[in-house]
Amino acid sequence: MSEPILRVEGISKTYAPRGLFKGAGLRPALASASFELSKGEILGxxxxxxxxxxxxxxxxxLLERPDAGRIVFKGEELTALSEGVLRKRRRGIQTVFQDPYASLNPRQKIGDVLGEVMLVHGLATREALRDRVAALLDQVGLPATAADAYPKAFSGGQRQRICIAxxxxxxxxxxxxxxxxxxLDVSVQAQVINLILDLRDRLGLSVIFIGHDLQLIDFIAPRVLVxxxxxxxxxxxxDGSIADARHEYTRALMQAVPKLETITG
Ligand SMILES: Nc1ncnc2c1ncn2[C@@H]1O[C@H](COP(=O)(O)OP(=O)(O)O)[C@@H](O)[C@H]1O
Ligand SMILES: [Mg+2]
Incomplete structure (x- = not known):
């Protein structure tokens, strides 16, 4: 195993109370989480x-700051940085969320969505932008013509590809x-999963793959946090198996899940 690209040390987060129950025995949403991630690893x-x-x-x-703990990325402690410096470093850790419909601005063409990211980070010149956008689309299995379309032209699976791009x-x-x-529909889930695995192989990305289906996550990721x-x-x-899980809850997660996702809409 290579030197970890990411070290997370005891991060915690408690959200401010909403409504009437201010200060009433809040349970943290995240309590002292620690783990490491290696280059090219898929962590479940x-x-x-x-x-x-x-x-x-x-x-x-670092879309929000933890209340406590440290996040060390490529040897630098992100949690110690000022907001200004952090803005530049955030580029290195990108996220894709569950709902590709909510994640895309309906009034922005796909080419502009992708181009904007590259321009903001100074990763492409305006002259090269169209080609770079086409290359990105190709990387996620979409045609170059997708650049001129709006999100509504795409299916859920295609929108998730756009979010990945x-x-x-x-x-x-x-x-x-x-x-x-x-x-996503069960029929396209495997395609999107395979795309992410393929990108890991081709780009040497490190991936944190989150889910609620233990069997699926165990299939995708060699190492899994529960x-x-x-x-x-x-x-x-x-080198372990979910069959050897010590925690009763882990075993319950294994049994409680129907074949692929049918619960979340
Ligand atoms: N912005 C927020 N404000 C207040 N509470 C939140 C917020 N986001 C999440 N929570 C609470 O934090 C806990 C963990 O939520 P979350 O991280 O979304 O869990 P998961 O992704 O595993 O479903 C939940 O109890 C949730 O209600
Ligand atoms: Mg969630």
Missing amino acids: VVGESGSGKTTLARCVA RALAAQPDILIADEPVSS MLNGEIVETIPA
């Missing part, structure tokens, strides 16, 4: 709804995929 994260998976994703990507436009080292196929109530309660090692 699994847990029931509300277990803190999305909070983990958002904190690791947008993440790749930033040339990240790490891709966090937060339930990327949970809102979350419950904001805590990582078990790590299934790369």
Whole structure:
């Protein structure tokens, strides 16, 4: 195993209370989570709804700051950086979320969505932009003509490909995929999963793949973190099997899940 590209040390997050119950015994959404990620590794994260998976994703990507703990990315402590410096570093850790419909602005052409990311980060010149957008689209299995269309022209699976292309436009080292196929038809789930695995192979990306289906996540990721109530309660090692899981909850997750996602819409 190579030197970890990411080290997460005891990060916690408690959301400010909403409504009447201010200060009333808040439970953290994320409680002292620690793990490492190697270059090119696919790390799985699994847990029931509300277990803190999305909070983990958002904190690791520094879309929000954890209340405590450290995130060290390529040897630099992101959690110690000022907002200004952090803005530049965020490029390296990109996220794809569950709902590709909500993630895309309906009034923005796909080519502009992708081009904007590259321009903002200074990764392409205006002259080269069209070719670079076409190359990105090709990388996710979409035709160059997709650049001129709006999100509504695409199916759920295609929109998720576009969201993946947008993440790749930033040339990240790490891709966090937060339930990327949970809102898709079963028939296209495997294609999107295979795309992510393929990108890992071709680009050497490190991937954090989040889901609620333990069997699926175990199939995708050699090493799997199991979350419950904001805590990582078990790590299934790369050379281990979910059949040997120690935690009762992990075994329950194994049994409770129907064939691929049929629950989340
Ligand atoms: N923005 C927020 N404000 C308040 N509570 C939140 C917010 N986001 C998540 N939570 C709470 O944090 C806990 C973990 O949520 P989340 O990370 O979304 O879990 P998961 O992704 O595993 O379903 C839940 O109890 C949820 O209600
Ligand atoms: Mg979630």
